[in-house]
Amino acid sequence: EYVFIEAGKSVQMKVMAKFVDGSSEDITPFCDFRVADDAVARVSQLGQISGHQPGDSGFVVLYRGKVASARILVPTDSKTVVKYPTPVNFVDREVFNKLEKLKVLPSDLSSDGEFLRRVTIDVTGSLPTPEEIRSFLADKSAGKRAKKIEELLKNPRHAALWATKLSDITGNNTQALEQPADMQMKRSQMWHDWLRVRMEQNLPYDEIVKGILTASSLDGKKPEDWVTHALKVDLEAVKYDTTEYASRGTLDLFWRRQAQVPIIEWGEKIAAAFLGVRLECAQCHKHPTDRWTQADYRSFANLFAGINSQNNQYSAPAIKKIVDEAIAKRDEGKPPPKNNNQRVGIREMFVAADANRKGLLTHPDTNAVLTPRALAGPEFSFQKGKDIRADLFEWMRSPGNPFFARSFVNRIWAQYFGIGLVDPADDFSLANPPTNARLLDALAKEFVEHKFDIRHIERTILLSRTYQNSSVPNTTNRFDKVNFARSYVRPMLAEVVVDVVNDALGTSEIYAAGNDAGSKNLDGKRMIEIGSSRMNNQSLAYALRIFGRPPRTTACDCERAMEPALPQTLFRMTDPELLKKMRNGTNRVALLLKDKSKTDEAIFEELFLATLSRQPKPEEIAIFKEHRESRSDRLDAFTDVVWALLNTREFILNH
Numbered sequence: 001e002y003v004f005i006e007a008g009k010s011v012q013m014k015v016m017a018k019f020v021d022g023s024s025e026d027i028t029p030f031c032d033f034r035v036a037d038d039a040v041a042r043v044s045q046l047g048q049i050s051g052h053q054p055g056d057s058g059f060v061v062l063y064r065g066k067v068a069s070a071r072i073l074v075p076t077d078s079k080t081v082v083k084y085p086t087p088v089n090f091v092d093r094e095v096f097n098k099l100e101k102l103k104v105l106p107s108d109l110s111s112d113g114e115f116l117r118r119v120t121i122d123v124t125g126s127l128p129t130p131e132e133i134r135s136f137l138a139d140k141s142a143g144k145r146a147k148k149i150e151e152l153l154k155n156p157r158h159a160a161l162w163a164t165k166l167s168d169i170t171g172n173n174t175q176a177l178e179q180p181a182d183m184q185m186k187r188s189q190m191w192h193d194w195l196r197v198r199m200e201q202n203l204p205y206d207e208i209v210k211g212i213l214t215a216s217s218l219d220g221k222k223p224e225d226w227v228t229h230a231l232k233v234d235l236e237a238v239k240y241d242t243t244e245y246a247s248r249g250t251l252d253l254f255w256r257r258q259a260q261v262p263i264i265e266w267g268e269k270i271a272a273a274f275l276g277v278r279l280e281c282a283q284c285h286k287h288p289t290d291r292w293t294q295a296d297y298r299s300f301a302n303l304f305a306g307i308n309s310q311n312n313q314y315s316a317p318a319i320k321k322i323v324d325e326a327i328a329k330r331d332e333g334k335p336p337p338k339n340n341n342q343r344v345g346i347r348e349m350f351v352a353a354d355a356n357r358k359g360l361l362t363h364p365d366t367n368a369v370l371t372p373r374a375l376a377g378p379e380f381s382f383q384k385g386k387d388i389r390a391d392l393f394e395w396m397r398s399p400g401n402p403f404f405a406r407s408f409v410n411r412i413w414a415q416y417f418g419i420g421l422v423d424p425a426d427d428f429s430l431a432n433p434p435t436n437a438r439l440l441d442a443l444a445k446e447f448v449e450h451k452f453d454i455r456h457i458e459r460t461i462l463l464s465r466t467y468q469n470s471s472v473p474n475t476t477n478r479f480d481k482v483n484f485a486r487s488y489v490r491p492m493l494a495e496v497v498v499d500v501v502n503d504a505l506g507t508s509e510i511y512a513a514g515n516d517a518g519s520k521n522l523d524g525k526r527m528i529e530i531g532s533s534r535m536n537n538q539s540l541a542y543a544l545r546i547f548g549r550p551p552r553t554t555a556c557d558c559e560r561a562m563e564p565a566l567p568q569t570l571f572r573m574t575d576p577e578l579l580k581k582m583r584n585g586t587n588r589v590a591l592l593l594k595d596k597s598k599t600d601e602a603i604f605e606e607l608f609l610a611t612l613s614r615q616p617k618p619e620e621i622a623i624f625k626e627h628r629e630s631r632s633d634r635l636d637a638f639t640d641v642v643w644a645l646l647n648t649r650e651f652i653l654n655h
Contacts, residue, residue: 034060102483106485180343374396421443425557502526507581607645
């Protein structure tokens with residue numbers, strides 16, 4: 001698993017191949033060698049690895065479609081014998097075990113203020129209020145961090161944040177949903193809120209996935225009851241009320257798109273979302289850095305043959321008759337729409353009942369129809385009246401599944417550290433080994449044993465010493481990027497950026513625009529509570545775009561850009577709408593100034609707590625006093641302070 005190399009030294013790799021006739025040969029000269037991080041180590045064309053600086057890098061050997069991987073460890077030259085912190089749980093034991101191999105010491109425990117800001121952003125996508133900060137710092141009880149974690153995990157914002165993340169993962173793309181256009185944003189909100197309700201209930205992860213993967217429009221209802229339900233859903237949607245849809249057992253909107261989706265795309269979406277596997281490279285040839293063949297790709301896609309959600313197509317003629325009668329009654333006396341795209345219909349998402357599906361993909365070599373098969377798993381057969389997706393789901397959540405539990409605990413880990421144990425989080429492959437395989441396996445085992453309890457894994461991670469490390473590096477871990485010896489400074493999600501800016505300023509968002517009067521019901525909500533990937537507010541749409549919000553058009557986590565960019569800095573410095581918020585007559589500064597009992601020093605402290613979640617330092621107070629003397633207008637002076645705080649790296653990053 002590990003290859004140890006000292007910095008400045010080299011080692012020659014030797015690759016042996018065992019052939020079907022039982023012979024073995026040295027194939028080193030014929031292999032392709034790659035390292036993931038050439039700042040840590042480099043490899044020659046003939047497999048000589050040289051260590052460059054302390055750290056850890058993935059290492060891959062490729063030979064005629066075969067892939068083998070390991071991790072290269074370059075330890076520090078530290079000779080000091082140190083005592084590692086006492087592990088809180090198995091997370092720390094596995095992390096510290098790896099750090100000892102690298103001779104790397106974890107950073108000190110984070111301060112209470114640092115911990116509170118980090119965990120509040122990570123768990124709820126918001127900043128702690130000044131009152132919450134003062135209360136937490138004043139609390140001297142030993143268990144206050146555990147108590148705060150529990151409080152945040154039960155906060156409704158926690159569910160909304162995960163609904164936003166799961167909307168990315170499951171492809172809640174507003175543009176691709178059923179028309180008319182004014183219903184697309186409402187359907188996106190239904191999708192988001194279906195997920196949010198389940199996260200609020202702490203429904204086991206496997207049950208959430210079951211509700212998506214095996215969804216149907218009838219949802220176990222009689223046709224008449226389903227049509228009544230569908231009409232109520234659309235009626236409530238006018239006001240963006242999603243209560244009726246969120247009460248459904250399954251998320252049929254996942255499968256309901258305006259255009260028919262090819263089964264190969266369903267295969268790619270399901271593999272990436274729930275197994276953490278990128279299949280697209282196997283569409284035209286053997287995957288170059290993984291095990292998947294074209295036959296694997298097509299066999300998996302065949303599992304989704306027969307899925308239908310097209311307009312005016314139903315699972316039975318009797319259902320079509322019921323739908324037609326219900327729509328005619330609903331539209332009685334109303335003027336007809338100018339075109340059919342403006343008409344709100346009732347579509348049924350169903351799986352064809354016939355056992356012999358049309359459009360099944362064939363073997364690329366023999367042209368024989370391929371039997372549906374799970375990835376590295378069993379074959380399944382179509383049977384009349386049976387939904388093969390249910391068989392796929394049972395395979396997914398089986399304890400021995402190599403992907404399902406591991407992929408989601410990896411997503412949870414990435415949420416709280418900014419990088420997964422496998423990174424990218426949806427790229428589990430032979431050529432992308434986990435940075436800590438023992439920890440990943442332990443988390444997956446814990447997840448399965450606790451019946452896929454998401455909050456249990458979150459709680460385990462958040463309570464660990466590893467999560468609560470300071471972001472301040474020491475001499476041994478300053479180069480660490482993947483072993484969690486310290487808390488990594490990391491960007492926030494675009495939606496969270498919008499929300500924390502509003503938290504700091506004491507403002508809120510306006511979503512309503514155009515003729516969609518119902519969207520006024522969204523005004524004032526947090527961005528993480530909004531389902532649509534399309535914004536009517538163009539200023540808001542621009543902010544989300546430059547901070548990396550994905551359009552959700554492909555089955556890939558790579559759609560969300562998390563890298564810093566110049567437009568982000570310019571936005572905070574010069575955006576007209578943001579500057580207007582800073583001058584808003586009801587924002588935080590305006591309300592503080594209305595309280596005549598508050599001194600300049602008290603307001604300055606309040607603004608620091610509201611933005612950076614800490615008290616100002618003496619040198620910062622001195623700078624402010626000098627600036628205050630140069631500004632005769634009190635409002636101008638404090639608006640300048642807020643502008644300066646929002647334009648710091650300390651504000652815009654989590655750490």
